[in-house]
Amino acid sequence: MPARNDPVTARLARLRQKLKPRGAPALLVTDPVNVTYMSGFTGDDSWLIAGAGRPCLITDFRYAEQAEHECPGARRVIRRGAMVEALAKVVRQRRLSTLGFDPDSVSVALRARLAKALKDVRLVPVPEVLSSLRARKDEGEVKAIRRAVGVAEEAFREFRRKIRPGMTEGRLAAELDHQMRLAGAECPAFPTICAVDASASMPHHRPGPKRLRRGSVLLVDFGARVAGYVCDLTRVLFAGRIRLQVRWVYGLVQDAQAAAIEKAGPGVPLIEVDKAARKIIQDAGYNDCFQHGTGHGLGMAVHEPPSIGPKGVKGNLEPGMVVTVEPGIYLRGRFGIRIEDDVLVTGSGRQVLTHLEKDLAAMVL
Amino acid sequence: MPARNDPVTARLARLRQKLKPRGAPALLVTDPVNVTYMSGFTGDDSWLIAGAGRPCLITDFRYAEQAEHECPGARRVIRRGAMVEALAKVVRQRRLSTLGFDPDSVSVALRARLAKALKDVRLVPVPEVLSSLRARKDEGEVKAIRRAVGVAEEAFREFRRKIRPGMTEGRLAAELDHQMRLAGAECPAFPTICAVDASASMPHHRPGPKRLRRGSVLLVDFGARVAGYVCDLTRVLFAGRIRLQVRWVYGLVQDAQAAAIEKAGPGVPLIEVDKAARKIIQDAGYNDCFQHGTGHGLGMAVHEPPSIGPKGVKGNLEPGMVVTVEPGIYLRGRFGIRIEDDVLVTGSGRQVLTHLEKDLAAMVL
Numbered sequence: 001m002p003a004r005n006d007p008v009t010a011r012l013a014r015l016r017q018k019l020k021p022r023g024a025p026a027l028l029v030t031d032p033v034n035v036t037y038m039s040g041f042t043g044d045d046s047w048l049i050a051g052a053g054r055p056c057l058i059t060d061f062r063y064a065e066q067a068e069h070e071c072p073g074a075r076r077v078i079r080r081g082a083m084v085e086a087l088a089k090v091v092r093q094r095r096l097s098t099l100g101f102d103p104d105s106v107s108v109a110l111r112a113r114l115a116k117a118l119k120d121v122r123l124v125p126v127p128e129v130l131s132s133l134r135a136r137k138d139e140g141e142v143k144a145i146r147r148a149v150g151v152a153e154e155a156f157r158e159f160r161r162k163i164r165p166g167m168t169e170g171r172l173a174a175e176l177d178h179q180m181r182l183a184g185a186e187c188p189a190f191p192t193i194c195a196v197d198a199s200a201s202m203p204h205h206r207p208g209p210k211r212l213r214r215g216s217v218l219l220v221d222f223g224a225r226v227a228g229y230v231c232d233l234t235r236v237l238f239a240g241r242i243r244l245q246v247r248w249v250y251g252l253v254q255d256a257q258a259a260a261i262e263k264a265g266p267g268v269p270l271i272e273v274d275k276a277a278r279k280i281i282q283d284a285g286y287n288d289c290f291q292h293g294t295g296h297g298l299g300m301a302v303h304e305p306p307s308i309g310p311k312g313v314k315g316n317l318e319p320g321m322v323v324t325v326e327p328g329i330y331l332r333g334r335f336g337i338r339i340e341d342d343v344l345v346t347g348s349g350r351q352v353l354t355h356l357e358k359d360l361a362a363m364v365l
Numbered sequence: 366m367p368a369r370n371d372p373v374t375a376r377l378a379r380l381r382q383k384l385k386p387r388g389a390p391a392l393l394v395t396d397p398v399n400v401t402y403m404s405g406f407t408g409d410d411s412w413l414i415a416g417a418g419r420p421c422l423i424t425d426f427r428y429a430e431q432a433e434h435e436c437p438g439a440r441r442v443i444r445r446g447a448m449v450e451a452l453a454k455v456v457r458q459r460r461l462s463t464l465g466f467d468p469d470s471v472s473v474a475l476r477a478r479l480a481k482a483l484k485d486v487r488l489v490p491v492p493e494v495l496s497s498l499r500a501r502k503d504e505g506e507v508k509a510i511r512r513a514v515g516v517a518e519e520a521f522r523e524f525r526r527k528i529r530p531g532m533t534e535g536r537l538a539a540e541l542d543h544q545m546r547l548a549g550a551e552c553p554a555f556p557t558i559c560a561v562d563a564s565a566s567m568p569h570h571r572p573g574p575k576r577l578r579r580g581s582v583l584l585v586d587f588g589a590r591v592a593g594y595v596c597d598l599t600r601v602l603f604a605g606r607i608r609l610q611v612r613w614v615y616g617l618v619q620d621a622q623a624a625a626i627e628k629a630g631p632g633v634p635l636i637e638v639d640k641a642a643r644k645i646i647q648d649a650g651y652n653d654c655f656q657h658g659t660g661h662g663l664g665m666a667v668h669e670p671p672s673i674g675p676k677g678v679k680g681n682l683e684p685g686m687v688v689t690v691e692p693g694i695y696l697r698g699r700f701g702i703r704i705e706d707d708v709l710v711t712g713s714g715r716q717v718l719t720h721l722e723k724d725l726a727a728m729v730l
Contacts, residue, residue, distance in 0.1 A: 043569075061656065062569055062656075104473075104474045106473050107468060108469075108471050108472070108473060109469045109492060174546035177542075177546065178539065204409075291427075
């Protein structure tokens with residue numbers, strides 16, 4: 001029997017509070033990451049009914065043992081037939097007349113199958129409830145993100161020692177990914193970006209055959225996944241002498257990042273955090289060279305709410321949010337600089353969770 | 366201007382034929398893999414309108430250059446605002462009164478946003494059109510799968526040389542993944558399974574701290590992703606002497622696999638291929654020890670139609686399909702044996718695309 005104050009129990013209580021005003025006593029959770037979040041179960045192909053009463057996990061024989069181990073507090077149904085039929089049985093047993101679902105993770109086809117299997121049940125779309133719960137991390141989650149940071153940073157230090165002139169972007173990315181695995185990552189948090197010189201001017205470059213040479217700029221955007229949680233970091237390394245313009249741009253990005261981090265804190269509008277970074281870049285005349293947002297939430301996924309951007313962004317930072325702060329300047333066809341750290345919003349301010357050196361002098365290979 | 370007989374043009378023609386009886390002259394493609402399949406574009410966050418007239422890709426500034434390069438035959442719209450608004454503009458320009466969509470990849474929330482932005486347009490769910498197109502591979506796709514096989518097999522041979530007693534499952538999987546990257550894979554096709562002894566009795570085991578010892582059974586299920594296409598292979602290795610029961614079970618699985626491969630060919634019911642393997646395992650008294658299907662299609666995804674299973678499976682193998690054949694016997698708490706190869710269905714029979722040795726004598730480390 002799990003302790004009353006375990007994270008899953010606390011999340012279920014928060015979920016119930018969020019569901020009350022939405023008119024759905026129970027929520028059908030279908031997205032595997034959300035199933036893990038609300039139950040602790042880490043397998044695939046399983047659904048959870050959460051909200052009213054004891055949560056119920058519907059899974060199959062492959063996961064029977066794992067489910068017993070991972071979510072002792074939940075009722076566990078081992079289905080033999082179709083998922084929707086097993087669901088219908090549980091819904092009948094519980095006499096639920098209304099069932100909430102997440103319209104962002106249920107497809108139109110699945111919605112139709114649910115409607116057919118649950119004929120007398122009102123299906124109510126309940127958008128963004130789970131993502132809003134997940135946006136504020138609890139203690140265990142922050143600890144998990146710190147572990148991911150630790151693994152990624154250890155791997156990056158080892159990776160730096162392995163870099164040799166002539167290595168391709170693809171080879172460099174493979175080396176960093178391998179070091180992350182050896183350091184304890186399950187896998188990279190996302191496809192690692194290693195971008196040399198002009199490649200670094202494209203924010204979403206995929207590593208290719210381009211080689212590192214003397215004088216090259218090497219942008220590395222990477223993260224580790226450990227125990228289901230991720231981190232997301234960017235550093236720029238220099239193979240030898242750094243040109244004056246690169247120095248200048250690096251300093252600007254560093255200042256922009258520092259300004260955004262300093263701005264971050266509980267109750268601060270997301271748009272203000274973006275503005276703090278963007279103003280410095282714009283004032284220096286690089287308006288058009290920073291076309292992405294300043295940051296995003298992270299946790300079980302690499303991109304989660306909130307989004308820290310210049311427009312259409314509402315809401316404030318809240319205690320427990322973990323966000324990236326990653327301004328950049330991209331000079332097409334030449335080079336790009338981005339510096340990215342992960343920041344926890346606390347009750348009174350912020351705490352930077354990442355510790356890799358970023359002073360220019362430390363970035364020379 | 367692409368040649369008239371390039372794969373994308375041929376796919377568009379096949380799509381038009383499939384759309385005709387469905388009452389939708391054009392299809393909105395939202396799933397990124399399907400966008401790639403129907404246009405050649407490999408970026409993210411982009412949609413395609415295909416069917417009537419010249420295909421139209423809706424993307425953003427990050428991908429402008431890449432889209433120009435990858436899909437010269439398509440109209441390219443670089444959106445500034447929301448995706449649905451850019452879509453609405455194109456739909457108005459083309460005077461489309463009906464637009465098909467894939468109900469399996471459009472969420473309920475997106476369906477609602479589409480309905481709002483496309484007020485006067487009839488949105489018609491067109492299920493399984495793209496997956497049925499993708500099930501039959503064209504020449505270029507088979508070539509791509511062969512390349513993925515080549516990379517995975519080269520990596521596996523190198524991996525075998527690196528195996529040492531005492532290595533954990535996690536370390537073994539990391540080593541194989543690294544070898545695949547070095548051999549030219551973009552990434553593993555799926556999380557590599559390395560399962561030692563009793564772990565191998567769980568078909569979806571995740572590599573953990575368990576160590577390889579003298580006499581261990583090591584099941585390795587792996588694949589490479591190369592140029593967007595994957596392969597999927599399983600081999601079982603033995604660290605030293607092989608126990609008699611293991612020999613016996615290995616032989617059975619080998620016979621079951623050979624029978625299913627021999628059965629495979631154009632027009633053969635999927636269920637018959639499964640039966641060919643299953644009968645041998647059942648006749649030997651291992652009825653309950655083979656609880657998954659005999660195989661599945663693969664291509665751009667690791668699991669694609671068709672599904673080769675024992676029940677609820679309709680349809681036949683068709684020329685151009687590439688499927689896995691992977692029967693297994695799992696003795697809970699003791700060990701498991703699965704042997705998996707990738708098979709192309711040809712006009713007259715079948716061709717096994719994978720060539721890694723699988724005779725028992727060759728599997729001893």
